Amino acid sequence: MQPVDLAAAAVTVERGSAEGQWLTWLERISADGPSTDPEALEIWGYTDQPSYAPGETVGLHVSTSAPIWGFEVWRDGHTFEKVHEQRGLAGAHHPVGDDVVASGCGWPQGASFEIPTGWASGGYIVVLRGERDGQEVTQDAFFVLRAAEPGRGSKLAMVAATYTWQEYNDWGGGCGYFSDEYVDHTADPLEVREKSFKPRLSFDRPWSRGLIRTPVGVPRLAQPPPPVGAAVGIPAADWAISNGYSVWTVAAGWARYDALTFRWLEANGYEPELLSQWDLDRDPTVLDGYRAVVTTGHDEYWSAGGRAVLDQFIEGGGRYARLGGNIVWQVRMEDGLHTQVCHKYAAHADPEHQSDDIDRRTGAFEAHYIDRPPVTTFGANGFRGVYSRMGGLSPRGAGGFIVYRPGHWAFDGADVYYGDVLGSDLPVVGYETDGVAYTFRHGLPYPTGDDGAPEGLEILALTPVTLEEEDHGQAGNLISIADGDLAFAAEALFGEDTPEARDRIRYGSAVITAMAKGSGEVFCAGTTEWCHALAQGDIQVEAITRNVLNRFLD
Incomplete structure (x- = not known):
């Protein structure tokens, strides 16, 4: 069996690539949230509770620059099934406060629907759709549907x-791992942890892109073993930053x-x-x-x-x-x-x-x-x-x-x-x-x-x-x-x-x-x-x- 030539591996490492003037994902982190461009087509929304029971009413709080919007509700289980939709709703844009991460958006209710008694417990994705001049944008809200009588239909x-x-x-400027008030994630690791986070997080704001839906086959954080001498990093983070998803x-x-x-x-x-x-x-x-x-x-x-x-x-x-x-x-x-x-x-x-x-x-x-x-x-x-x-x-x-x-x-x-x-x-x-x-x-x-x-x-x-x-x-x-x-x-x-x-x-x-x-x-x-x-x-x-x-x- 031929031994591994670590010296040769070191030579491979030294070849490396040009670096120093290109930003890594650590230097490109920014929070998900509304555009600063008043002309941008966008739609954002959240439910008024994380969880509901059949017969309860889901309130959707939505801000959009689109004149017309709508939404679909999909049950995400063994099958992916559309169970409800509404179209032709009048759009309204609402501001976001400076302290939105901690205090929530405070937007008025833009639509609501009552959950039928026949819907099964599970995870429900609300796909919000905004339309303007033939262009469409989407964003995902989410809620858990618990059973009407927990434990009666299933013991699990x-x-x-x-x-x-x-x-x-x-969404809106920070989370438990990032704050738009302290964005240097290349500083001392413990200093970053102590300063770049938000201690108070409101449920009254949208979910960042990627928490609710993500494409099939995207890179995982847990990776195959790299070759001897290979550089190490986090491909999943690179993918997120490159494709417009929140890195977290x-x-x-x-x-x-x-x-x-x-x-x-x-x-x-x-x-x-x-x-x-x-x-x-x-x-x-x-x-x-x-x-x-x-x-x-x-x-x-x-x-x-x-x-x-x-x-x-x-x-x-x-x-x-x-x-x-x-x-x-x-x-x-x-x-x-x-x-x-x-x-x-x-x-x-x-x-x-x-x-x-x-x-x-x-x-x-x-x-x-x-x-x-x-x-x-x-x-x-x-x-x-x-x-x-x-x-x-x-x-x-x-x-x-x-x-x-x-x-x-x-x-x-x-x-x-x-x-x-x-x-x-x-x-x-x-x-x-x-x-x-x-x-x-x-x-x-x-x-x-x-x-x-x-x-x-x-x-x-x-x-x-x-x-x-x-x-x-x-x-x-x-x-x-x-x-x-x-x-x-x-x-x-x-x-x-x-x-x-x-x-x-x-x-x-x-x-x-x-x-x-x-x-x-x-x-x-x-x-x-x-x-x-x-x-x-x-x-x-x-x-x-x-x-x-x-x-x-x-």
């Missing part, structure tokens, strides 16, 4: 990660994540009823009629109230399948559940930072000022992951879950052996993951409990991931994460950003775990990419998912 609920979507929705929408949303699992569930006969996270805060009894709950995809943000509803459900005998990753942040809902608050990396700036009611504080669940490790609810912790197969973050990592307990019931009939790497070709382990603190004994991983993992939690599969991005110096490298998250996590978890603290959290794991909780049960596949494995028909991932759901619904 799926909760869409709508709070995570909102943190990645930069490659990391979250209905289109890229939640919809994939919902469609798979319907296609495989599970008849899920869809809820939003907003529903758990709206009605703490909403899960009572269900036997099992699924969350999926990029599921990073939860309110304390919503998490408490899920905890109560599980402890009372419910079963919870977490087929998603990156559980990190506690948010607070205000203004009648219309405003989402999370001060994130600048938690000390939250007016409620020292509140006696920890539910009111915002920031990382694992941080010393909240200290509510997600593992006790979700089966893993966000900062015990996190990254793989993206940029310089373990770009040639395993890409799949390395199996250590093949005899577990979750693997029945999946032809799983000790040491198998589940889903590596996809990859199923990538972008962001969840893990636990662990040690090995006799070839098997066990939780140490140092991170709050409860006694009895089993680690079924485990794969190394990292919290720090490496730069190997290749020409063309674009390093975006660097050590920013590592610096934050070291201080948040251990009180101070020191070399010793960084060493404790730099390298983590993506895990599949199972645990009992009260009278209930939790299964966790801690990766944002499980939904992609389902959508692509990975045989073993599908078999494991069926084992979990069939057991949980039995």
Whole structure:
């Protein structure tokens, strides 16, 4: 076998390409939103609630420069079906305030419709259409339709990660990752995190392009392993910037994540009823009629109230399948559940930072000022992951879950052996993951409990991931994460950003775990990419998912 000639690879790297006077995607980031050109043809709109029940009225708040507009409503499930439309509505243009991200648009209602009792629970896309002089523009609004009587028609609920979507929705000037008041994303990584974000996000504004619909076959954040010597970057971000999509929408949303699992569930006969996270805060009894709950995809943000509803459900005998990753942040809902608050990396700036009611504080669940490790609810912790197969973050990592307990019931009939790497070709382990603190004994991983993992939690599969991005110096490298998250996590978890603290959290794991909780049960596949494995028909991932759901619904 011929050894790899690393010297030759280095020569290839040095050839590289011309650079220095062309902007990267990091330098081209801008927020989605209305045009500054008063003559531009555009249409924007949002629903007055994230979720409805049959018989309720959906209010559409729309601003358009088109004289005539209309809309269609499509149910996005196993099939994509048009269920309603209105045409010939008179257009009206409305201004946007300076503080629209935090305060909302405040536009008047432009149209409404009552939801028929026969519509099935699911995700509904409202395609807004504006027309002028033979030209048409479109934009997508969205709502969740919950069941009229949750749990009566189906015992399986799926909760869409709508709070995570909102943190990645930069419409109007910012989101949880960007602020039009601080746009230099090439500065010190921790400084960028502390300054370039919006702590208050209104639901009363449109969704950024790409959160609700996106073309088939677009690049994912989790990538195939690059050749030796290749430059690293984020092709999905390049694609978004080049094609007029908000760059943050490659990391979250209905289109890229939640919809994939919902469609798979319907296609495989599970008849899920869809809820939003907003529903758990709206009605703490909403899960009572269900036997099992699924969350999926990029599921990073939860309110304390919503998490408490899920905890109560599980402890009372419910079963919870977490087929998603990156559980990190506690948010607070205000203004009648219309405003989402999370001060994130600048938690000390939250007016409620020292509140006696920890539910009111915002920031990382694992941080010393909240200290509510997600593992006790979700089966893993966000900062015990996190990254793989993206940029310089373990770009040639395993890409799949390395199996250590093949005899577990979750693997029945999946032809799983000790040491198998589940889903590596996809990859199923990538972008962001969840893990636990662990040690090995006799070839098997066990939780140490140092991170709050409860006694009895089993680690079924485990794969190394990292919290720090490496730069190997290749020409063309674009390093975006660097050590920013590592610096934050070291201080948040251990009180101070020191070399010793960084060493404790730099390298983590993506895990599949199972645990009992009260009278209930939790299964966790801690990766944002499980939904992609389902959508692509990975045989073993599908078999494991069926084992979990069939057991949980039995």
